[in-house]
Amino acid sequence: xxxxxxxxxxxxxERANEYEVRFSVRxxxxxxxxxxxxxxxxxxxxxxxxDEEFGLELDDTDEVRVDHVWKTRPMFLxxxxxxxxxxxxxxxxxxxxxxxxxxx
Numbered sequence: 001x002x003x004x005x006x007x008x009x010x011x012x013x014e015r016a017n018e019y020e021v022r023f024s025v026r027x028x029x030x031x032x033x034x035x036x037x038x039x040x041x042x043x044x045x046x047x048x049x050x051d052e053e054f055g056l057e058l059d060d061t062d063e064v065r066v067d068h069v070w071k072t073r074p075m076f077l078x079x080x081x082x083x084x085x086x087x088x089x090x091x092x093x094x095x096x097x098x099x100x101x102x103x104x
Contacts, residue, residue: 002092010096011077013086013104018072024065027058077104 035041073088079095080087086104087094 004090004092005094005096007076007090010090010094011098011104013075013077015072015074020070020072021066022068024063024067025058025061026063027061029057030059075104 033041033044035044075086075088076090076094077097077099078085078087078090079097080091080093084097084100
């Protein structure tokens with residue numbers, strides 16, 4: 001098994017002063033769904049909960065809690081399998097690269 005490369009060999013964006021925060025929110029959203037039956041409306045509503053773009057505004061918020069705070073991981077500039085990218089974890093075979101015209 002090949003080992004990951006040395007992080008010191010790569011350009012890195014340390015992302016100073018950036019932290020990720022996870023909130024738990026309990027509340028209520030009310031909206032209107034066009035459907036042929038209550039079962040169809042439930043099915044459409046269930047599908048909405050799986051949509052990554054759900055992002056509706058809460059009508060009533062019962063509770064908001066900060067669950068966790070952690071330092072945002074640094075991003076390394078690499079060439080991986082011939083493609084330029086930024087990654088938070090170095091893999092075996094990653095090659096260092098410098099910033100390009102798009103910046104870091």
